[in-house]
Amino acid sequence: MGDDLLSYQEAAARVASFATERIQTRPATERVELAYAAGRVLAKPLCADADQPPFARSTRDGYACRADEAAQHGLLRLTGSTHAGSPPAGPLLSGEAWEIMTGAPVPEGADAVAMLEHVEVLDGHIRLHDERKLKPGANIVAQGAQAVSGEELLPVGTILGPAQIALAAACGAAILHVYIRPRVAILTTGDELVPVQTTPGPGQIRNSNAPMLAALVASAGGDPWVFPAIADTPAALSAAIKHAASPAAQADLLLLSGGVSAGKFDLVEPALAKAGASFFFTGAQIQPGKPVVFGELKHCSNEMLKGFGDLLRGSILATAESPLPFFGLPGNPVSSAVTFLLFAAPLMAAMAGCRELGPHFVLARLTESVPGKNGLTRFLPALCDANVPMGSLPEVKAVATNGSGDLAALGRCNCFLMLPDELPNPEVGDFVRILPL
């Protein structure tokens, strides 16, 4: 473990391949009210419950008529009025016109709507202005022109934004079937960590990774399950892993931060190994985040279930589901954030049932030079300014930091600037990739 360093591309491909397999196993579903559905992922296709529009609909305020008659610019007798919400009226007879409002059903017999602004009204009649033409179908949307009853409008895996919510409302979907959010256990490790509410003693710092990872998990569509910080002892770590990995906990993903380097108190890999983990990689040629670990854990091994009674152990084993994937993220906050976005977020997207996994890089123009360095794909904390003239790319520059523990610098960032190993030294003005934070 530890020397098996993949390139960034290889590590990303390993995660993508695992995630793509995982998509085959659809997550469990739940029902949510439309008002709470924003950001959720559709688990059943949304189908039209009726034609859209449900009736031939006027798109203008004006006069429903027969196009060939109106186009002769003669007088048409006004015989009725229909506004939005009225039932379809008619029939409209030859030589007649019918006042109609936007959104109203077009009377039977009419095949066009002359715009209000294009006619003159004379003593109960209308006449199309001489310079205007009118063709059949003008200013009318035919019944079913946008969707026919039963048609699939949104496929499974669609993320529900405002537009999709409007469409669901139009179809009468007051309740939507969505995938359950992946439940992500967050285990931060380190004897130096104290809770946010506590004043650190000598040599201690507050645990900033737990709330940061919780916010990252939530923004990636997951349900964070935050453990108290775990002491740097094999026993404490094993107990926490056992708890998170127990089938009863129903975690979908395990994130550990800290303890993945080569030091004396880097206990995460040994604890995972002892719990029966398979490792897919134990490092990547990236900076920060080089010691990142990816693998999976049987939900419960016999070793882990020691202490449970035989009967209970049997029943737990019987209900054990697919293995629990995990990431061991380096403990420095910048490293944790980068490795989360690069590797954990795409896997979470797959677990959430999304069709597009990411990571979603964005193109920007470099405005300040960055110090070059070879051999690693680097991700520098950076600030992107999208407030640029029309037709320009957003501008980005690296933020000065004092290493990957520099939270003050991280707080001034809104993205990471990617410097691929094959292009370590972009010049000012070059297009570069950024990963929004």
Added chain:
Amino acid sequence: MGDDLLSYQEAAARVASFATERIQTRPATERVELAYAAGRVLAKPLCADADQPPFARSTRDGYACRADEAAQHGLLRLTGSTHAGSPPAGPLLSGEAWEIMTGAPVPEGADAVAMLEHVEVLDGHIRLHDERKLKPGANIVAQGAQAVSGEELLPVGTILGPAQIALAAACGAAILHVYIRPRVAILTTGDELVPVQTTPGPGQIRNSNAPMLAALVASAGGDPWVFPAIADTPAALSAAIKHAASPAAQADLLLLSGGVSAGKFDLVEPALAKAGASFFFTGAQIQPGKPVVFGELKHCSNEMLKGFGDLLRGSILATAESPLPFFGLPGNPVSSAVTFLLFAAPLMAAMAGCRELGPHFVLARLTESVPGKNGLTRFLPALCDANVPMGSLPEVKAVATNGSGDLAALGRCNCFLMLPDELPNPEVGDFVRILPL
């Protein structure tokens, strides 16, 4: 009213100018727990409660030592061990080294940390490998190097993302002062509208704008206050406006959808005028969304307060605050969404206390030609694909629609493609602006 059509740029500038004035009046604040602070806007600066790091900190697992001694490659006697969470130890005397872990405080007297991988350990001593050098300060972050106690780390107006939450945690800010979300009254109008749960009768459709606007308001950082659909009568509309604009309702913004065209039942402008509205514009040269209306309403006029007793009226007037801005959005869903994003979202950002107002356009490469048209700035429902090769812009194409009432098409979109009036006809491969939905 109605013929006073600004260009898109003029209309956007009018909103931006109003929003910028509005920023001067900071919104009310509230306190939230850190775990609920994601996406909120900071109302008090975040300051360092202590130096960061609070002690000289090792960034590596290795051996604390004096750099000039270690660089001579002689043996240094191991006299102690410090791991993360230990109080600062020492003093480290001449000729000594001290085992140290990442994150641990550097013992007094040491000025560098030799990496674990760069030394050999021999019988209680270490020796730096011959090919390695060590300079003072190596692998140490000095106390206060990232921030000094009392330093402002995040200014007022910062949107709190995962990085800012981590920084707040590090500073012990378990509770954060944030701006109250702007409260946005959503009034949808139209006799044809029935609630989502209802099967529409002949000529009726479900109200899709109310849930769509609620989702847009929430995603723009606001608190949606959704009214039931309002009938197309002056009395119903006036009563709803009066309710939304009463000081007791404490709305910050009023959104009306529908009823802003020139038709017989387009009652929104007259009802607003009757309520004492000032109009900043009553149309813009955009498609869709041409009839969009922007103005402000005294929170309560004498006219509106008819029916209240004199005493009550006096007390309401005395507490009346700044005027209530409003947008009248065209009722077609595509028009409502476009005009919300172009005009309402930037004003909401100002009301939420944000420093950057938007709208935030993104650059993409056009992959299919679009039919040209002059004289209006157009916003076509479009689909952007960010899954492109390294170093390329996202790709965008317009989605075929059947007019601005086509919700089925809108549901397949993730952005609007902007075609400025001065560049109505971009070619395939051109860079174009999109507005993410």
